[in-house]
Every structure is written in structure tokens, then in C-alpha cells.
Amino acid sequence: MITHYGYIDGSGEFYIIIDSDKCNSCGECVKQCPQNALEMVTEFIDLEDKTVVAVTEQHRKKIKYTCSQCKPEENKTPCILACKQSAIQCVWKPQ
Amino acid sequence: MITAGVDMGIQTIKVVILKDGQVVARSKAASGFEPTKAAEQAFEEALKTAKIAKADVAQVLATGSGMDMAPFANGTTSMMGTDAKAGVHLFPTARTIIDVGAEEARAVKCDERGIMMDFVVNERCAAGAGTFIEAMARALEVKMEDMGPLSLKAERASPINASCVIFGESDVVTLIHRQESKPEIARAVFDAMADRVSAMVHRLGVNPEVVLVGGVAKDVGFVASLKRKLGINILIPENPEYAGALGAALIAANRAKGAQK
Amino acid sequence: MKETLKDAKEYWRWQEYHRVLPDKSWKSKDTITAGVDVGSVGSKAAIMVDGEMYAWAITRTGSNSPDSAKKVMAMVLDGTGLQQSDIKYTVGTGYGRVNVPMANKAITEIACHAKGANYIWGPKVRTILDVGGQDIKAIHCDETGRVTSFLMNDKCAAGTGRGMEVFADLLQIPIEDIGKVSLSIDEEPPPVSCTCVAFAKTEAIGLLRKGWTKEKVLAAYTRAMAIRMANLINRVGLEKEFVVTGGQSKNMGIVSRVENILGVKTLPSPNWRDGGLDPMVAGATGAALFANALYQKSQGT
Numbered sequence: 001m002i003t004h005y006g007y008i009d010g011s012g013e014f015y016i017i018i019d020s021d022k023c024n025s026c027g028e029c030v031k032q033c034p035q036n037a038l039e040m041v042t043e044f045i046d047l048e049d050k051t052v053v054a055v056t057e058q059h060r061k062k063i064k065y066t067c068s069q070c071k072p073e074e075n076k077t078p079c080i081l082a083c084k085q086s087a088i089q090c091v092w093k094p095q
Numbered sequence: 096m097i098t099a100g101v102d103m104g105i106q107t108i109k110v111v112i113l114k115d116g117q118v119v120a121r122s123k124a125a126s127g128f129e130p131t132k133a134a135e136q137a138f139e140e141a142l143k144t145a146k147i148a149k150a151d152v153a154q155v156l157a158t159g160s161g162m163d164m165a166p167f168a169n170g171t172t173s174m175m176g177t178d179a180k181a182g183v184h185l186f187p188t189a190r191t192i193i194d195v196g197a198e199e200a201r202a203v204k205c206d207e208r209g210i211m212m213d214f215v216v217n218e219r220c221a222a223g224a225g226t227f228i229e230a231m232a233r234a235l236e237v238k239m240e241d242m243g244p245l246s247l248k249a250e251r252a253s254p255i256n257a258s259c260v261i262f263g264e265s266d267v268v269t270l271i272h273r274q275e276s277k278p279e280i281a282r283a284v285f286d287a288m289a290d291r292v293s294a295m296v297h298r299l300g301v302n303p304e305v306v307l308v309g310g311v312a313k314d315v316g317f318v319a320s321l322k323r324k325l326g327i328n329i330l331i332p333e334n335p336e337y338a339g340a341l342g343a344a345l346i347a348a349n350r351a352k353g354a355q356k
Numbered sequence: 357m358k359e360t361l362k363d364a365k366e367y368w369r370w371q372e373y374h375r376v377l378p379d380k381s382w383k384s385k386d387t388i389t390a391g392v393d394v395g396s397v398g399s400k401a402a403i404m405v406d407g408e409m410y411a412w413a414i415t416r417t418g419s420n421s422p423d424s425a426k427k428v429m430a431m432v433l434d435g436t437g438l439q440q441s442d443i444k445y446t447v448g449t450g451y452g453r454v455n456v457p458m459a460n461k462a463i464t465e466i467a468c469h470a471k472g473a474n475y476i477w478g479p480k481v482r483t484i485l486d487v488g489g490q491d492i493k494a495i496h497c498d499e500t501g502r503v504t505s506f507l508m509n510d511k512c513a514a515g516t517g518r519g520m521e522v523f524a525d526l527l528q529i530p531i532e533d534i535g536k537v538s539l540s541i542d543e544e545p546p547p548v549s550c551t552c553v554a555f556a557k558t559e560a561i562g563l564l565r566k567g568w569t570k571e572k573v574l575a576a577y578t579r580a581m582a583i584r585m586a587n588l589i590n591r592v593g594l595e596k597e598f599v600v601t602g603g604q605s606k607n608m609g610i611v612s613r614v615e616n617i618l619g620v621k622t623l624p625s626p627n628w629r630d631g632g633l634d635p636m637v638a639g640a641t642g643a644a645l646f647a648n649a650l651y652q653k654s655q656g657t
Contacts, residue, residue: 105558128562128565198555198558219550219551219552219555220512220552220555221552221553221554221555222512226554226555230554258511258512259511259512259513259553260513260552260553260554261512261513261518261519261522261553261554262490262512262513262518265518
């Protein structure tokens with residue numbers, strides 16, 4: 001399941017996108033995030049509970065500010081680089 | 096040399112008249128539905144206070160979101176530029192200027208000459224600006240100017256949905272029915288705004304000194320929350336709402352000098 | 357703080373009711389499962405017999421989730437001859453899902469909503485736009501109802517039922533008429549520039565002063581909201597088997613504009629008054645289906 005954490009607002013479109021099918025629960029991205037904006041959660045996939053990464057509730061509504069320091073425009077944030085499964089991506093389109 | 100700056104804000108128009116680097120008059124007027132007329136009146140009033148004839152003003156520059164609606168101005172200048180100019184004029188050590196107005200919040204990074212180097216603007220969302228305080232004061236049935244002092248009485252912030260003015264308003268109605276503490280609700284409003292504004296500042300990198308201007312800078316509740324959030328001292332000038340107009344008048348003086356040469 | 361709208365005026369009227377499908381019955385060897393969806397405004401429950409819909413109920417959410425769950429379970433059991441103890445497995449969903457006392461498991465509303473939509477409209481459904489009172493969700497799913505891509509906006513009121521209420525209030529148009537009124541214009545005006553509801557109010561007052569009619573202002577605002585929703589749908593992936601659920605599915609001004617922008621037609625929704633299923637119960641339906649699957653799995657079948 002691909003989850004888009006973020007929003008569009010008057011200043012553009014900002015999403016951290018996590019593919020929980022690809023996530024192997026290693027937690028490396030959580031360690032690499034300088035903002036502590038990621039956490040491991042339980043997700044119900046194909047009748048099983050799987051531990052996957054998610055953006056914390058606290059940061060979802062202000063992701064533009066939380067993540068902009070990692071230069072998401074280049075798609076090379078620490079979390080993206082940390083993920084060997086390519087489970088994390090971002091869409092960053094400031095207007 | 097006499098110049099003037101007109102800040103055409105969404106809610107309030109501010110005028111500053113500058114004579115040889117000194118502010119000689121200030122005036123303001125509600126923008127209302129005829130901002131051009133309101134701006135002309137505010138300008139006349141400031142001229143009268145300063146006892147200066149219109150013909151003696153070398154240059155008038157307009158700024159603010161309605162800057163195109165001041166036909167008597169000689170030109171316009173950006174809001175980020177005026178913030179930077181005014182900030183460094185008021186506090187020579189200022190390198191970060193935060194401007195929180197009725198509908199917009201900005202953070203501007205500048206050099207020692209008051210030249211803007213980088214900036215961040217909020218997202219055209221009322222939850223990040225003065226409108227939020229106004230709406231929540233209405234919901235709490237307290238005067239807007241009482242929100243700040245009220246919030247200072249709270250030890251903690253109540254858990255309202257502060258990401259949106261509309262959601263925040265309905266939350267407040269429920270919390271009041273439950274007789275939750277008004278100071279804690281007020282503090283939640285300021286904490287949420289400070290959270291957003293400090294995130295904007297962090298985006299630029301926190302370069303001291305940090306100066307806060309704009310109408311919301313007069314609100315002690317917001318100032319307390321922002322200081323707590325940024326963890327550093329914040330400089331606030333007298334008459335912070337006139338910073339934009341002051342910056343425009345300063346830039347007008349520079350332009351007029353340039354034209355003389 | 358989602359429970360706060362409980363006290364607010366509920367404009368998108370719906371009825372509290374319960375229904376037992378007349379042509380269905382159960383035997384003691386059947387697997388009876390239940391889904392309970394405790395939402396911010398409504399609580400819903402569904403009962404399935406061997407994975408087939410048997411009964412459902414819908415009621416207003418009360419002051420706490422456990423009591424609301426108990427109330428809607430009592431409603432759904434009424435007239436079925438079943439007792440709580442006959443139910444083999446119960447899944448809770450909705451924002452109050454962790455507080456459903458009779459639930460064996462809690463599953464997110466996104467997973468349950470897609471699963472339920474797959475049951476209600478059939479396996480052809482791929483894209484779901486759910487516009488509730490306080491959030492907008494865009495979901496893309498596969499032919500089994502498994503969510504493949506999703507996003508949710510609960511950051512701001514723009515486009516939600518609450519945002520439309522505020523705007524309707526400002527223009528003094530009864531909320532149930534806003535769809536019709538927004539379409540009663542000769543030519544579609546350009547959308548308002550502010551999506552923020554608080555700022556759009558200021559913009560609307562300016563437009564009215566300029567001589568725009570209420571209808572035109574509402575059309576411009578509705579168009580801006582529809583553009584916003586279309587953007588969310590495109591982000592998760594649009595396919596032509598597309599449905600709109602939630603309170604705003606009754607707002608034709610929104611639905612027709614979203615259809616127009618995306619160039620697709622929504623699938624027609626069943627109506628429980630005509631003997632069909634109820635899209636409002638999609639979450640509980642999906643939860644009851646998951647309950648059935650989980651029970652089968654626990655039995656090793």
C-alpha cells in the first residue's frame with residue numbers, strides 16, 4: 001500500500017510517500033531522520049499485521065516545514081537514501 | 096530629504112513619513128472596501144501631523160499585499176525587502192526578520208546592510224497568521240487584545256485542532272461547553288502559530304538577532320510562545336506594525352538619493 | 357479532536373435506521389461476523405453470514421466510543437434473532453476503533469472503506485473519493501478491494517463538509533441546496549484564488565461587493581474545491597471506475613465538477629430505500645468482511 005503523507009495547500013504540493021509493501025521493517029530511515037518525523041507502526045496487509053514505517057501524526061500536517069530542511073526537491077533526503085528497498089519517495093512542488 | 100512608505104495591508108494601511116532618517120509621522124487606517132481612499136486619507140493625516148506639504152515629499156513607495164492600490168505612490172517595493180530594511184534599521188544586529196500580519200507570516204534572512212538574502216512565506220492559510228487569533232477570540236468571546244494576557248495564565252495548552260481556523264473554531268465551541276479553561280485554549284492558539292512560524296525560521300537557519308515585526312508582534316501571548324519555541328531572545332521594536340511602511344520609506348530615501356546623483 | 361463535531365449542526369441529513377435483508381437467513385453452522393465503524397458523527401454496524409451482508413444499522417455517535425459501539429450493535433442485532441454470543445469475530449474501525457469493546461481486532465477505516473466499496477459496487481471499483489465532514493480521502497484499490505494507494509487531507513477544512521457549511525452560512529444558502537444553487541449559473545466563473553476557507557470568505561465578500569451574484573460566488577468556490585479534490589484523486593491514481601462517498605457525495609455541485617475536471621463519470625450509488633446496500637455503511641461492511649476472513653484464517657480454512 002502506498003501512503004501519501006502530506007498535503008496540497010496555497011503554496012504547493014508536499015508529500016512523503018511510503019510503500020509499505022516494499023518496506024522490510026528495518027527501521028534504518030527512522031534512525032536517519034534528523035527531525036524524528038518517522039516511526040514504526042503496525043499496518044494490516046493481506047490479513048497480517050506488518051511493522052512498517054510511517055510519518056508521525058505530529059508531523060503529518062506540517063510536513064512542508066518538517067521536511068524542507070532535508071532538500072526533498074532533489075529526492076535525496078536521508079530517509080530516502082537510507083532505504084535499500086526504495087520504499088520512500090517524495091513529491092515536492094513548491095509553487 | 097523627506098520620503099514616505101505606505102504599507103497596504105489586507106486589514107490595515109500604515110503610513111510612515113521619514114525626514115533625514117528620522118520618523119516624523121505615523122498614521123493608520125482600516126483598509127475596508129476602498130483601500131485607495133483609505134490610503135489617501137492616512138497619507139494626508141500623516142502629512143498634517145508632520146506639518147509637511149505633499150510637494151516636499153521626494154518619493155513615496157507602497158508595499159503590502161495591496162501595494163498596487165496606492166496610485167499616489169511613485170512606485171512599489173517588495174514586502175520581504177521592506178522587512179529586511181526596517182529590521183536592520185531598527186536593530187543593526189538583526190539578521191532574521193519575522194513579520195506576522197493579519198493574513199500572512201514571513202521570515203526574511205538579511206545581511207548587515209538590510210538587503211534580503213532569502214525568505215519563507217506561509218501557505219495562504221489563516222491558521223498561520225493574525226486572523227487565527229481574531230477568529231479564536233471571537234469563538235472564546237474575549238477581546239482580541241485580551242487573548243495574549245489570558246494565555247499567559249495557562250501552564251499548558253489545551254488539545255485543539257490548530258491546523259485550521261475552521262476546525263479550531265468548532266473545537267473551541269465544544270471545549271467551552273465542557274468548561275475547559277479559556278487560558279489553556281488561548282495558549283494552544285499561540286503555541287500552534289509559534290510552531291508554524293518557528294518552522295519557517297528554521298527553514299532559513301536561525302541567524303541571530305531575530306526581530307519580530309507586524310501587527311501580531313504586539314501580542315504578548317504570541318511573543319511568549321515564539322520565544323519558548325525558538326529558545327532564543329527575540330527583539331521587538333516599538334510600533335512593530337509600522338515596520339513595512341518604515342522599510343518602504345527607507346528604500347524610498349535610497350532611491351531618491353540615487354536619482355539625485 | 358474529531359469528536360468535537362458531535363455538538364455541531366448536522367446538515368447532511370441522514371436517518372438513523374437498521375435493516376435486515378428479508379431474503380437472507382442464518383443457520384447455527386454459519387459463520388456470523390460483524391463490523392463496527394465508530395465515526396466522528398455516525399456509528400455503523402454490519403453483520404455478515406458467511407461473508408454475505410445480512411443486516412446493518414446506523415446511528416449517531418454519542419459522547420463516547422464504547423457506548424456508541426454497544427448501541428449500534430444492539431440496533432443491528434434487533435430483528436435478526438442473533439445474540440452477541442453468536443458472532444464469531446468482530447472488527448472495529450473508524451476513529452473510535454480502538455474503543456470498540458466487542459471487537460477482536462481494530463483495522464483502519466481506509467482498508468475497511470475500500471473493502472466495503474469493493475463489496476457494494478463490485479470488484480470493478482478502483483478509485484474512491486470520500487468527502488466527510490472533517491476530512492477528504494482519496495483511495496485507489498485493486499479488484500479485491502485491497503488499498504494500493506491512498507492519501508488523506510485532514511489538515512484543513514477546504515472542501516470538507518464543515519468548510520462547505522461555513523461558506524453556505526456566509527452566503528445564507530441552506531446547505532442542502534448548495535449543490536443545486538452552485539449549478540444554477542449561465543457560465544462557470546473562474547475559481548476563487550484562496551482555498552483557505554477563512555480567506556475565501558473575505559474573497560467572497562469582495563466578489564459580492566463587485567456585483568457577483570451569490571450563485572456565481574458559490575460556483576467559483578465549489579469549482580476551487582473540486583479542483584482541489586481532482587488533484588488528490590490524480591495523486592493516488594484515477595481509473596474510470598470511480599465512486600464518491602461521504603456526505604459530499606450528495607452535493608451535485610461538487611460531484612459534477614469533479615467529473616467534469618477528471619473527464620469521468622461516477623458509478624451510480626445504490627440506495628437502501630430501494631432495497632440496495634448503503635454506501636454510508638461501507639466501512640462497517642469492509643470490517644465485517646475482514647472479520648469473516650480473519651475468522652476463516654483462525655480456523656485454518
